[in-house]
Amino acid sequence: MNPERRQFLGWGAAAAGAALAPGFSLIELARARSPQEAASKLQRWGLLIDITKCADCDACVTACHEENGVTGHGRPETDAQWIRKVSLRDKRTGYAQTLPLMCQHCEHPPCVDVCPTGASFKRDDGIVLVDKHTCIGCRYCVMACPYGARSFVHEAVSGQKADVPRGKGTVESCTLCVHRVDRGETPACVAACNRDGGKAMVFGDLNDASAEIHRRLRSAPSSQVRADLALNTGVRYQGL
Amino acid sequence: MMRIAAGIVAAVMAAAGFADSGGPRASRVAVPTVKIEKGEACVAPTAQMRRDHMKMLLHQRDGTMRQGLRETRFSLKNCIDCHASRETGSVLGKDGFCSSCHAYAAVSMDCFECHTPLRQSRAAGASR
Numbered sequence: 248m249n250p251e252r253r254q255f256l257g258w259g260a261a262a263a264g265a266a267l268a269p270g271f272s273l274i275e276l277a278r279a280r281s282p283q284e285a286a287s288k289l290q291r292w293g294l295l296i297d298i299t300k301c302a303d304c305d306a307c308v309t310a311c312h313e314e315n316g317v318t319g320h321g322r323p324e325t326d327a328q329w330i331r332k333v334s335l336r337d338k339r340t341g342y343a344q345t346l347p348l349m350c351q352h353c354e355h356p357p358c359v360d361v362c363p364t365g366a367s368f369k370r371d372d373g374i375v376l377v378d379k380h381t382c383i384g385c386r387y388c389v390m391a392c393p394y395g396a397r398s399f400v401h402e403a404v405s406g407q408k409a410d411v412p413r414g415k416g417t418v419e420s421c422t423l424c425v426h427r428v429d430r431g432e433t434p435a436c437v438a439a440c441n442r443d444g445g446k447a448m449v450f451g452d453l454n455d456a457s458a459e460i461h462r463r464l465r466s467a468p469s470s471q472v473r474a475d476l477a478l479n480t481g482v483r484y485q486g487l
Numbered sequence: 488m489m490r491i492a493a494g495i496v497a498a499v500m501a502a503a504g505f506a507d508s509g510g511p512r513a514s515r516v517a518v519p520t521v522k523i524e525k526g527e528a529c530v531a532p533t534a535q536m537r538r539d540h541m542k543m544l545l546h547q548r549d550g551t552m553r554q555g556l557r558e559t560r561f562s563l564k565n566c567i568d569c570h571a572s573r574e575t576g577s578v579l580g581k582d583g584f585c586s587s588c589h590a591y592a593a594v595s596m597d598c599f600e601c602h603t604p605l606r607q608s609r610a611a612g613a614s615r
Contacts, residue, residue: 285554370555378552379601407603409564414601429555 280429291354291373292423292481293453294437295460295469298346299486302445305332307347310439314424316408327398327413329421330436344487347436347448350375350396350421351472352481358388358397367418373453373481374425379417388418393473396420423481453481519588525569530560540566544598563602571606579604 280286311317311330319326330349336342356375358367366382369375377388377397389397397420404413410426413419424434432438433450440448451460463469469483529536531543543561550556559565570584571577578585579599589596 280555282557282559285550285556368553370553372555376552380548380552404601407601409567409603409605409607412601412603417601425555429557 280431282429286370286372286374286429288371289454291453292428293352293373293451293460294423294434294482295449295451295463295485296347296482297447297449297485298344300445300447301344301346302447303345304444306439306442306444307436307448308332310435311349311421311424314408314427314435315411315422316406316413318404318406320402325399325401327400327419329398329419346484346487348394348396348472349436349482350392350423351394351478352421352423354479354481356478357391357393357476361387361391363387370425374423374428375420376422376425377418377420379412379414379419382417384416384418386418392420393476393478516591517587519591520582520584521588522572522582522584523569524571524573524584529569530565563598564607567604567606568608571604576606577604 308330315329317327317329330347333346333348335344335346352373352375354369354373356367356369358375359369362368363385364381364383366378366380367375367388368378384399386397386399389399397418399418400413400415403415407413411422424432424436427434437448437450440446449460449463451458453461453464455461463485464483467485469485470487471478471480471483472487531539544563544566547556547558547561547563551562567578572580572583575583577583580586583604585596585598585604
């Protein structure tokens with residue numbers, strides 16, 4: 248390629264960038280992503296869970312497993328579990344709390360670090376997923392996850408939801424209901440908590456200063472589970 | 488000598504022709520059932536679909552999984568929506584659109600190890 252042609256192409260690229268950038272940011276603010284548009288690094292999806300409002304129910308767990316077609320075989324040792332309720336109790340005072348725990352959608356996910364095939368990956372908008380097409384079922388990620396969020400599918404599955412393929416021999420975990428998020432909806436657990444539960448969960452873009460989750464995180468203290476690992480989780484807790 | 492060789496060639500060709508058109512093979516291997524249930528035309532011309540449908544699905548798969556591109560045109564869900572059988576609501580089974588052709592061509596497919604072979608509206612109706 249000669250220098251003139253290279254420069255001409257450079258100008259062209261600069262012009263295209265200048266023409267695109269303003270429109271792009273407008274779209275970002277105006278509406279949900281269109282199906283032809285890739286997930287963007289400008290966003291980072293996250294959850295805020297206020298444990299003081301977390302009622303003694305399992306609406307989020309039921310809704311998650313219904314939405315994603317996660318069914319068990321009555322074998323709690325090996326059945327897949329995308330979200331679970333954890334009970335905490337202060338031994339000295341007896342103060343008890345309960346909270347939902349699922350994939351924390353880390354910025355630096357250990358499950359992605361250890362995956363030998365690249366099946367475990369973080370999408371540009373911060374959602375950590377398993378590409379089951381390349382997952383070989385080695386379960387390194389299951390061991391690497393400090394939250395115990397990943398499950399292995401031990402038995403053949405049938406009756407999957409069309410949006411949530413599941414199959415024997417692969418690892419799976421909370422997808423932050425990526426199929427719903429891509430449609431501009433909130434995850435099933437958040438919808439269920441706001442409908443039937445204690446209205447403890449907020450879903451939103453951690454990078455969007457106008458989002459409710461951003462405002463709440465800005466105005467009150469919050470914490471990450473195992474903050475000492477410096478994974479910068481996308482799921483934050485208040486009142487922990 | 489030449490005449491004998493020509494005779495042998497002719498005999499072999501005739502036998503081959505008979506084997507191609509004749510009953511024994513057709514009865515051993517079931518000819519695929521290609522029944523289009525819905526829609527006027529597929530997302531691409533038939534010849535291209537026959538040759539390249541797997542490439543389209545592979546391309547779509549990576550875009551959807553990794554980047555969240557959810558255009559429906561070449562998606563597996565879109566295939567199933569039109570091609571699932573009206574009776575069973577599935578693309579698998581004896582006369583299933585996918586399975587009958589793949590059985591004939593002796594090509595295994597892994598899609599339905601994880602993905603549902605049922606048409607979405609049908610599946611939703613069945614679960615309720």
